[in-house]
Amino acid sequence: MTGRPRPPDGRPGRYGVHETWETDGSTVGGYRLVRSLGRGGFGEVFLGEAGDGSRAAVKVLHASWAGDAEMRRRFAAEVEQARRVSGFCIAAILDADPGAEQPWIATEFIDGPTLQRAVAQDGPRRGAELQRLAVNTATALAAIHAAGVVHRDLKPENIMLAADGPRVIDFGIARAVEATSVTASGIIGTVGYMAPEQLEGARLTSAVDVFSWGAVMVHAATGREAFPGPTRASRIARVLSGEPDLDGVPEELLGTVRTCLDRDPRRRPDARTLVDHLITGAPLVAVPEPTVVDPGEGPLPPTLAYTAAAPAPAPVPYTPPPPGEAPPxxxxxxxxxxxxxxxxxxxxxxxxxxxxxxxxxxxxxxxxxxxxxxxxxxxxxxxxxxxxxxxxxxxxxxxxxxxxxxxxxxxxxxxxxxxxxxxxxxxxxxxxxxxxxxxxxxxxxxxxxxxxxxxxxxxxxAAELEAAGRAAAAFGEELAEQLDGWKDGRHAAADPALLLAFVLDPGRVRRPAAPPGTAAAQWIDALWKRVDASEGAARAGCAAVVHSALPLIDGLVRRWEEPERRGAQREQELRTLRGDLAFYDKTATRLVWLGGTALACLVLAFVVLPGMTEGSGSGWAGFVGLCLMVGLLSPLFVLFAHIQARVRVGNGERRRRLRQRLRGLEEDQAALVRELHTMRADLEKARALAAAPPRR
Structure with missing residues (x-):
C-alpha cells in the first residue's frame, strides 16, 4: 500500500491511535483511492478505482488494529471465509491482502441507493417489489450462513438497491473484530434491528440475522422501525419485552415477519427454511438452534457451517436429601x-x-x-x-x-x-x-x-456515578439522535472509567485543549456549553461524554479538512477538463462552419456565378476568383483545426473517457459539497443542542 498517512496527534482513540489516509495519490493494491465513503472504529472505506476504470469499495483497517496479531489472524480467516459466500446477492469480494502493513479488503462497488435512503425518498416498498426484496435478502442470508458467517448488523443501510437487484453488504470483518479482546465487552449491531440475545450479550447464532431480516422487512413495508420508541433505551426495552409494531405490513408477509421477530431464537426459522417458505409456501417451522463455526479456529468443513443441536435429555425428578446430609x-x-x-x-x-x-x-x-x-x-x-x-x-x-x-x-x-x-x-x-x-x-x-x-x-x-451516568446517557442520546455524524450512538457513550474519575475528583473536569480557531476547538466549544450549564454529577457526566468523543471529533475534523482540500483539487481538474472539451466542441462547430463555407464558395464559383456573369464583362471575375480561393483554402483551415483538436483532446475514444471522467468528477464534487454541508450543519446543531436545557 502506498500513500501518505497523516501522523497521529498522539491522542488515543477508543481503540488506540488511528491513522487517516490521504486519498490524493494513495493506492491500495491495484486501486487508487478516490474518496472516503465512511469511517468507523475498525477501519475506513474508500471508493477505489482500478487501472481499467472499474470501481470497488476498499476497506482499510486502522493502524491500531493492524498491530494486533490475533486481529490479523481472524481477519485473514474471515476474508477466506467470506470468499466462500456466493456473490449473487451480496457485494462480492474482489481482492484482499490480510498480510499488508494495513490489511485491506476490496468488495464490489454497488451503484445504487441503500434501502434506508430509498424508503426515505420514495416511500415504502409495495407488492412484487417488496416480495423480490424479501426473497433476495433472505437468499443472501442463506448464502452467508452457509459459508459459516453471521452478519450481525443487517439493517436497511446495509442493503444496496442495485439495478440488478438488492445486495447485502458489510458482512466482512464484524465477526473477526467482535471476537477480539478489545470488543469483548461491546455489542456489535444497530438498535432496532438487533435480536434480544444480542442486546443481552448472550451467545449468538445465525438466528440473530433472521430477526434482523424481519425488522428490515417492517421498515421496507412501512417506513418505520419494528420497535419504535422516543429514546434508545425505550427501543431496547421494547425489543427485550415488548411487541413489534407490524401495522401496515402486508397480510401475505405479516405471519412470516412475526415469526422471524420471535424473542426466542429457537422459535425462528433458519434462512434456508425462510427462503423455501417465501418461494414455495413451504411451512415456516423453526429448526434446532444452530451453532456457527468460529473462523479463527480452523478451516470450514465441506458441509454447512452450522448443525442442529442434539435435543436436551429429559429432566430427572429431584429428591431432596435428608436433613443434615446435604451434598457438598x-x-x-x-x-x-x-x-x-x-x-x-x-x-x-x-x-x-x-x-x-x-x-x-x-x-x-x-x-x-x-x-x-x-x-x-x-x-x-x-x-x-x-x-x-x-x-x-x-x-x-x-x-x-x-x-x-x-x-x-x-x-x-x-x-x-x-x-x-x-x-x-x-x-x-x-x-x-x-x-x-x-x-x-x-x-x-x-x-x-x-x-x-x-x-x-x-x-x-455509587449514587453519584449513577446520577452522572444518567446525565451522560441523556446527553449522548441527544447527540446520537440529532447529529448525522453520531448516529450509531457508540461514539457518544461516556467512558465508564473517565466518568468515575470525574465523579471522584470534580477538579479534573476541564475543557479539552485544542488550538484556538481550529475546527476541533469549535466542536469542543459547542459541546462544552452543556458542561458549563450543568452542576455536580451531571457536570461530570457531560464532561465525560465530551472527552470520550475526542476521537470522533478528531475524525470529523479530518473528514472536514479532507473534502475542502480535495474539493479545491477537483475544481482545478474540472476547469481543465471542461476547458479541453469546450475547445473541442468549439472546434467541431468551426469545422462544420468552414466546411459549409468552402462548399458554398465552390458552388458559387463553378455553378452560380459563371451563369450570372456571362456577357457581363470582367467585373465579376474578381469575385469569382475570391470564391474559388476561399473554397480551396477552407479545407486547409479545416485540416489545421482538426489537427489542433486532436493534439489537445485526442481521438474519439480518449474524448469519451474524458467525458466519463468529467461526469465522475462532477458526481464526486457534488458528494463533497453535500458532505461539507452535512458536517457544518452538524456543528450548528451541536451548538444549539448543547446550549439548550438538558432533558429531564
Whole structure:
C-alpha cells in the first residue's frame, strides 16, 4: 500500500491511535483511492478505482488494529471465509491482502441507493417489489450462513438497491473484530434491528440475522422501525419485552415477519427454511438452534457451517436429601459445605466464580445447592433464576449477601474510596484493566453493603456515578439522535472509567485543549456549553461524554479538512477538463462552419456565378476568383483545426473517457459539497443542542 498517512496527534482513540489516509495519490493494491465513503472504529472505506476504470469499495483497517496479531489472524480467516459466500446477492469480494502493513479488503462497488435512503425518498416498498426484496435478502442470508458467517448488523443501510437487484453488504470483518479482546465487552449491531440475545450479550447464532431480516422487512413495508420508541433505551426495552409494531405490513408477509421477530431464537426459522417458505409456501417451522463455526479456529468443513443441536435429555425428578446430609458443592476443585466458605473462595478466585454465573447450567446447579439442598434464605433467589448478563455483578452480589463481613474486593483488589481514587487517577489511559468493570454503580453499591468504614464510603460514589451516568446517557442520546455524524450512538457513550474519575475528583473536569480557531476547538466549544450549564454529577457526566468523543471529533475534523482540500483539487481538474472539451466542441462547430463555407464558395464559383456573369464583362471575375480561393483554402483551415483538436483532446475514444471522467468528477464534487454541508450543519446543531436545557 502506498500513500501518505497523516501522523497521529498522539491522542488515543477508543481503540488506540488511528491513522487517516490521504486519498490524493494513495493506492491500495491495484486501486487508487478516490474518496472516503465512511469511517468507523475498525477501519475506513474508500471508493477505489482500478487501472481499467472499474470501481470497488476498499476497506482499510486502522493502524491500531493492524498491530494486533490475533486481529490479523481472524481477519485473514474471515476474508477466506467470506470468499466462500456466493456473490449473487451480496457485494462480492474482489481482492484482499490480510498480510499488508494495513490489511485491506476490496468488495464490489454497488451503484445504487441503500434501502434506508430509498424508503426515505420514495416511500415504502409495495407488492412484487417488496416480495423480490424479501426473497433476495433472505437468499443472501442463506448464502452467508452457509459459508459459516453471521452478519450481525443487517439493517436497511446495509442493503444496496442495485439495478440488478438488492445486495447485502458489510458482512466482512464484524465477526473477526467482535471476537477480539478489545470488543469483548461491546455489542456489535444497530438498535432496532438487533435480536434480544444480542442486546443481552448472550451467545449468538445465525438466528440473530433472521430477526434482523424481519425488522428490515417492517421498515421496507412501512417506513418505520419494528420497535419504535422516543429514546434508545425505550427501543431496547421494547425489543427485550415488548411487541413489534407490524401495522401496515402486508397480510401475505405479516405471519412470516412475526415469526422471524420471535424473542426466542429457537422459535425462528433458519434462512434456508425462510427462503423455501417465501418461494414455495413451504411451512415456516423453526429448526434446532444452530451453532456457527468460529473462523479463527480452523478451516470450514465441506458441509454447512452450522448443525442442529442434539435435543436436551429429559429432566430427572429431584429428591431432596435428608436433613443434615446435604451434598457438598465443588468449586475450583474444592468441596464446600457452607455458602459462607464458598463466598470467600469466590471472592479470591473471581474469574472462576464469574464463569459459574455466566454458564446457565452451572448457575442453576449453584442455585439448587443454595436454595434446595441447604435451604439457605440469605441469598436473593433471582440471582440464580434470572438470566445473568453481568457475571461480575452477580459475583459481587453473592459475596455481599453471603459474607458481608469480608472486606470489599473486586477481582483481587481491595476497594475503598482511597483505592478508587488511586485506581482512576490516570483514567482512562492508564487505569488498571479492572477499572472498566469496577466503574459501575451496581458493583459499587454491592461492595458498599460490606461491613466497615471503607465499604460505607462507597455508597456516595455509587449514587453519584449513577446520577452522572444518567446525565451522560441523556446527553449522548441527544447527540446520537440529532447529529448525522453520531448516529450509531457508540461514539457518544461516556467512558465508564473517565466518568468515575470525574465523579471522584470534580477538579479534573476541564475543557479539552485544542488550538484556538481550529475546527476541533469549535466542536469542543459547542459541546462544552452543556458542561458549563450543568452542576455536580451531571457536570461530570457531560464532561465525560465530551472527552470520550475526542476521537470522533478528531475524525470529523479530518473528514472536514479532507473534502475542502480535495474539493479545491477537483475544481482545478474540472476547469481543465471542461476547458479541453469546450475547445473541442468549439472546434467541431468551426469545422462544420468552414466546411459549409468552402462548399458554398465552390458552388458559387463553378455553378452560380459563371451563369450570372456571362456577357457581363470582367467585373465579376474578381469575385469569382475570391470564391474559388476561399473554397480551396477552407479545407486547409479545416485540416489545421482538426489537427489542433486532436493534439489537445485526442481521438474519439480518449474524448469519451474524458467525458466519463468529467461526469465522475462532477458526481464526486457534488458528494463533497453535500458532505461539507452535512458536517457544518452538524456543528450548528451541536451548538444549539448543547446550549439548550438538558432533558429531564
Amino acid at each position: 458443592y465443588h468449586f475450583a476443585g474444592v468441596r464446600y459445605t457452607r455458602p459462607g466458605d464458598l463466598a470467600a473462595a469466590m471472592q479470591e478466585q473471581w474469574a472462576q466464580a464469574a464463569a459459574v454465573f455466566e454458564d446457565p447450567d452451572a448457575r442453576a446447579a449453584l442455585g439448587t445447592w443454595i436454595t434446595d439442598d441447604l435451604r439457605d434464605t440469605t441469598v436473593d433467589r433471582a440471582l440464580f433464576r434470572t438470566r445473568r448478563t453481568d457475571a461480575d455483578l452477580a459475583v459481587a452480589t453473592f459475596v455481599a449477601q453471603t459474607r458481608p463481613d469480608l472486606p470489599p474486593r473486586f477481582r483481587g483488589h481491595d476497594v475503598s474510596p482511597d483505592t478508587l481514587r488511586s485506581f482512576f487517577a490516570a483514567a482512562p489511559s492508564a487505569a488498571p484493566a479492572e477499572a472498566g468493570g469496577l466503574a459501575r454503580p451496581g458493583i459499587l453499591r454491592q461492595l458498599s453493603l460490606h461491613h466497615g468504614e471503607a465499604a460505607r464510603g462507597l455508597a456516595a460514589p
